[in-house]
Amino acid sequence: MANTSGEILLLEGLLKNERTAIETIYKDNYRMVQQLVLSNNGSEDDAKDVFQETLMVLYERLLKRDFELNCLLKTYLYAVAKRIWLKKLQRNVIKVDAGVLEEELPDIGFDIQFEQQQQQHHLNMRKAMLELGEPCKSLIEAFYIQKKSMQDIADLFGYTNADNAKNQKYKCLTRLKKLFFKVNQNSEL
Amino acid sequence: MRDPHLLQLIDGYLRNELTAEEKAAVDKMRQEDSSFDHMVVEQKFLIKQLEAQEARNAFEQTVHSVADQFHTTAEPTGKLLQLWKKHKKVISIAASIAGITALLISAAVNSFTQKPTSEIRQLSQALREVKRTQQITDREIQGLKQANSQPVAHAKLGGTGFLIDPKGYVVTSAHTVVNADSVYIQNSKGEYYKVNTIYVNSPADIAVLKIVDNKYVPLKTLPYGLHKNTVELGEEIFTLGYPRPTADIVYNRGYLSAKTGYQGDSLAYQLAISANPGNSGGPIFNKDGDVIGIMSGKQVTAEGVVFSSRASNIHQALQEIKKDTSLHESIKIHLHSQVKGVERVQQIKKFEPYMFMVKSY
Numbered sequence: 001m002a003n004t005s006g007e008i009l010l011l012e013g014l015l016k017n018e019r020t021a022i023e024t025i026y027k028d029n030y031r032m033v034q035q036l037v038l039s040n041n042g043s044e045d046d047a048k049d050v051f052q053e054t055l056m057v058l059y060e061r062l063l064k065r066d067f068e069l070n071c072l073l074k075t076y077l078y079a080v081a082k083r084i085w086l087k088k089l090q091r092n093v094i095k096v097d098a099g100v101l102e103e104e105l106p107d108i109g110f111d112i113q114f115e116q117q118q119q120q121h122h123l124n125m126r127k128a129m130l131e132l133g134e135p136c137k138s139l140i141e142a143f144y145i146q147k148k149s150m151q152d153i154a155d156l157f158g159y160t161n162a163d164n165a166k167n168q169k170y171k172c173l174t175r176l177k178k179l180f181f182k183v184n185q186n187s188e189l
Numbered sequence: 190m191r192d193p194h195l196l197q198l199i200d201g202y203l204r205n206e207l208t209a210e211e212k213a214a215v216d217k218m219r220q221e222d223s224s225f226d227h228m229v230v231e232q233k234f235l236i237k238q239l240e241a242q243e244a245r246n247a248f249e250q251t252v253h254s255v256a257d258q259f260h261t262t263a264e265p266t267g268k269l270l271q272l273w274k275k276h277k278k279v280i281s282i283a284a285s286i287a288g289i290t291a292l293l294i295s296a297a298v299n300s301f302t303q304k305p306t307s308e309i310r311q312l313s314q315a316l317r318e319v320k321r322t323q324q325i326t327d328r329e330i331q332g333l334k335q336a337n338s339q340p341v342a343h344a345k346l347g348g349t350g351f352l353i354d355p356k357g358y359v360v361t362s363a364h365t366v367v368n369a370d371s372v373y374i375q376n377s378k379g380e381y382y383k384v385n386t387i388y389v390n391s392p393a394d395i396a397v398l399k400i401v402d403n404k405y406v407p408l409k410t411l412p413y414g415l416h417k418n419t420v421e422l423g424e425e426i427f428t429l430g431y432p433r434p435t436a437d438i439v440y441n442r443g444y445l446s447a448k449t450g451y452q453g454d455s456l457a458y459q460l461a462i463s464a465n466p467g468n469s470g471g472p473i474f475n476k477d478g479d480v481i482g483i484m485s486g487k488q489v490t491a492e493g494v495v496f497s498s499r500a501s502n503i504h505q506a507l508q509e510i511k512k513d514t515s516l517h518e519s520i521k522i523h524l525h526s527q528v529k530g531v532e533r534v535q536q537i538k539k540f541e542p543y544m545f546m547v548k549s550y
Contacts, residue, residue, distance in 0.1 A: 017248050022255045030259065048260065052252055059248050063241055122245050125238045144239045170193040177235055182434065 007073045014055075015062045025055065029074055033081045041089060050088070053119070054081040060118055087116070128179040136172035143169055199232050223381040223402050227373050227548075234370075234550045348547035349430035349471035349484070350374055350398060351540075353415065353503060354520045355408045357400030359384065360503055361470030361547045362485055363391045369549030372398060377541050379436050380404075388510050393456045393502040394485045396470075397510060397520075398547070412539040413472070414526040416479035416500050420445055426460060428484055429537065430471035431546035438544055440537055441468070443495075450485075450496045458482050460495045470547055473497045478526035478536050 013021025030051055037047035057080050061067045069076055129137050135157060142148045142156065154165040201207045202215045219226040348365030352358065359374060366372050366386050375381050382405050388397040427442040443462025450457025460473065464484060473482035482497035507520055528536045 017244070017251055019251055019255060022251055023259070026255055026259045048256060052256060055252050056245075056249065059245070063244070121238055122242070125242050126246070129242070140239070141243075144236055145243050166197065167193060170196055173196065173235075177231070180235060180238070181231075 347467035350547045352543040359398040363396045372549045374545035414479045430468035432465035432467035478528040
């Protein structure tokens with residue numbers, strides 16, 4: 001199914017974190033998700049959560065670049081939201097009405113559980129970075145995210161030379177690695 | 190990892206900053222040394238997470254702020270919702286009659302999604318009751334497997350696997366490897382091997398991996414057998430697995446509590462055994478040392494209820510792999526345990542080298 005250029009622009013806006021794009025998506029789709037959740041044992045708050053999670057999933061898929069939308073964005077969002085909601089219901093072993101289950105959903109090209117794992121990694125990384133503390137956090141960000149050179153980092157953080165900065169970065173990364181993989185393991189026990 | 194230079198080198202490698210010779214050297218090292226390769230993959234995974242982190246945080250913030258604004262300046266509720274609210278009472282009365290509820294809600298959703306609600310669909314509802322129950326069950330099993338594997342699956346980097354053919358074929362649970370970019374296994378001595386996933390059956394929750402590592406030296410004949418016989422209720426069972434981040438193998442014992450899985454799932458068994466994330470994919474042995482199942486997940490709502498995929502799913506997997514002509518060798522399993530009647534401690538000692546921790550990225 002062909003998508004309107006409007007939808008593609010919208011997705012591009014989303015990827016660039018443009019507020020107006022997100023607002024439009026909210027305006028056009030929130031009611032639909034709300035309806036889905038409310039009529040299936042959910043509350044208003046559940047609906048809000050599901051919708052936000054749906055947007056995070058969409059964003060995550062866009063980041064991956066292999067994103068392909070072969071149905072209308074609305075249909076896609078509905079399919080994602082429904083999978084998320086059913087998952088939540090089933091987790092609490094609440095019976096879901098058959099009609100909703102029977103309805104055919106378009107293939108969204110990925111497993112929602114996998115995406116939820118990604119979200120979990122995201123939260124774990126945030127937690128690990130918080131635990132890492134300063135100056136490690138800033139140092140790691142300067143190197144890996146802002147892609148600053150070691151010399152710049154040395155100047156910025158007041159290390160006598162690039163080698164010292166390198167050494168410090170090595171210690172920080174080792175610690176982050178430990179924290180991240182540890183949190184990742186423990187997040188579900 | 191203890192060597193800062195090694196870490197620096199990997200950084201350079203991942204950023205494409207190395208000279209051609211250096212890069213070739215690293216590639217060669219990755220080929221030859223799986224623990225080094227594993228280190229590269231781990232670091233790549235970490236940095237990928239890091240890089241996307243900032244963008245994700247920013248996006249999440251915008252979403253929250255848009256949501257706040259949207260919900261406070263909430264525009265009049267959509268027409269359909271009003272309609273629904275109006276009928277809410279009616280619907281909740283009807284809720285006591287399951288059949289009707291299903292009908293109503295499916296109708297509501299259908300009209301909402303603009304699908305034609307045909308008479309036939311509604312009329313045939315009653316006849317399809319059985320089919321529907323079946324589907325709900327299927328979904329719930331699916332959901333349960335995934336939900337309770339939630340713990341297990343999120344332990345993302347952890348699962349257990351065991352050899353079924355010393356040539357390098359390993360069985361684990363599907364949810365530990367599905368969608369992973371790369372998968373490694375590690376034995377109790379801490380040696381890593383790179384593996385490829387050659388077969389996945391998600392409903393049965395099993396997967397078959399093949400070791401693709403020159404370093405791997407085929408082990409001797411398997412000490413355990415792959416049982417084809419039926420199991421008995423109350424039969425004693427035990428499992429070995431890697432529920433800890435360390436390479437410590439952990440033994441657990443229990444009994445078979447039902448011959449079917451969650452809500453009668455005939456691909457599974459229900460067990461009473463203590464299991465933790467990381468145990469999934471591990472073999473379930475009977476007292477003679479035959480594999481009767483593969484650890485799958487546990488029910489969150491009940492204590493000590495664990496499900497395992499049946500060993501017959503392995504046989505089925507092998508049948509299907511056989512059909513795949515891209516595989517040039519055949520997988521041979523052997524049915525009879527070599528450790529029948531042997532003391533448990535000895536059995537475990539024999540089995541240990543054949544048990545692997547599965548790590549997926």
